[in-house]
Amino acid sequence: MFELTYRCNFKCKHCYVPPRTRLAKELSTGEVFSIIDQLKGMGCFYLGFTGGEPFLREDIFQILWYAKKRGFQIIIYTNASLLDREKIRELRRIRPNKIDITLLGVRNDTVTRITGVVGAYVKIMEVIELLYDAGLNVGFKTSILKDNAGEVKAIRDFSNRLGIFLRVDSKLFPRWDGAHIPFRERGIKGVRSLFRLQTKPFADLASNPSSHNVKESSLFSCGVGVSQAAITPQGELKMCVMINYPLFSVVNGSLRHSWAKLVRLVRVKARRKRVNCHTCNLEGYCLWCPAYGWIEKKDFSFCDQETKRHAACLKQLCESDAVKDTCSL
Numbered sequence: 283m284f285e286l287t288y289r290c291n292f293k294c295k296h297c298y299v300p301p302r303t304r305l306a307k308e309l310s311t312g313e314v315f316s317i318i319d320q321l322k323g324m325g326c327f328y329l330g331f332t333g334g335e336p337f338l339r340e341d342i343f344q345i346l347w348y349a350k351k352r353g354f355q356i357i358i359y360t361n362a363s364l365l366d367r368e369k370i371r372e373l374r375r376i377r378p379n380k381i382d383i384t385l386l387g388v389r390n391d392t393v394t395r396i397t398g399v400v401g402a403y404v405k406i407m408e409v410i411e412l413l414y415d416a417g418l419n420v421g422f423k424t425s426i427l428k429d430n431a432g433e434v435k436a437i438r439d440f441s442n443r444l445g446i447f448l449r450v451d452s453k454l455f456p457r458w459d460g461a462h463i464p465f466r467e468r469g470i471k472g473v474r475s476l477f478r479l480q481t482k483p484f485a486d487l488a489s490n491p492s493s494h495n496v497k498e499s500s501l502f503s504c505g506v507g508v509s510q511a512a513i514t515p516q517g518e519l520k521m522c523v524m525i526n527y528p529l530f531s532v533v534n535g536s537l538r539h540s541w542a543k544l545v546r547l548v549r550v551k552a553r554r555k556r557v558n559c560h561t562c563n564l565e566g567y568c569l570w571c572p573a574y575g576w577i578e579k580k581d582f583s584f585c586d587q588e589t590k591r592h593a594a595c596l597k598q599l600c601e602s603d604a605v606k607d608t609c610s611l
Contacts, residue, residue, distance in 0.1 A: 287334040293398035320537035332359035423449040431469035507548035524573035564593035
């Protein structure tokens with residue numbers, strides 16, 4: 283995952299990037315190319331460009347073309363609001379594997395409230411139509427928030443009508459600096475709606491709670507630091523988008539060496555830090571990951587309260603015959 287910028291034209295209430303972080307200096311075009319060359323030399327073949335909003339970079343198409351010509355499978359993560367017909371024609375020539383769009387609602391007022399940008403909804407819907415007509419591969423992702431909690435089914439139905447896969451995040455992250463501001467936007471009614479629709483992972487949890495257990499032997503079960511990692515807009519290698527650590531500079535031909543150090547670090551942390559979940563009655567419903575512990579306490583094994591509340595809610599939903607309105611989250 284290559285974070286090209288932390289700048290964004292939206293002001294989403296639930297964003298995990300602290301505002302001051304958006305002002306950080308960014309890599310030059312040539313420095314981005316150098317890192318792409320290093321990734322190619324290491325045998326990397328999958329590259330996701332994200333932000334912030336990557337289309338705020340004036341050189342974004344230079345970067346996309348360079349990665350394409352170097353043979354990478356490309357995914358672009360975007361809010362879609364900065365695209366137009368000309369840019370979409372260029373994307374059609376590049377043919378990225380997927381353009382992953384954040385779809386936070388299917389009503390004008392909903393998207394305006396969440397993003398803080400008047401007109402965002404109309405623009406996003408226009409771009410989605412243009413991308414669809416252009417035959418480009420599009421994906422949707424959304425977060426369940428209090429402002430869009432009543433639109434979960436509508437968002438799913440809209441995605442289904444277009445035949446576009448939808449990813450739904452039912453949990454929110456705190457900001458990187460530990461601030462809990464995003465938690466104010468929790469959309470528990472939307473989690474209930476998602477449960478009613480039997481959307482994964484909740485359908486699996488209802489029939490097999492152990493399917494999402496956090497195993498003691500899999501502190502980093504996602505492959506972080508080993509088969510995947512992230513690079514910041516300043517050219518620093520880190521574990522993942524959510525974990526701003528260890529931050530090895532890779533601008534000057536040091537990516538291979540830094541990745542080797544990252545692999546060793548992850549193995550040591552996984553061996554020394556164990557998550558003692560087996561005594562917890564929420565184990566089978568827990569969607570915890572080490573990033574939460576790191577942001578909260580700089581401890582990868584820390585069990586944070588937000589994850590506990592979320593797991594308790596899922597447990598209640600899974601065990602009840604009907605979805606109740608008494609969820610403690």
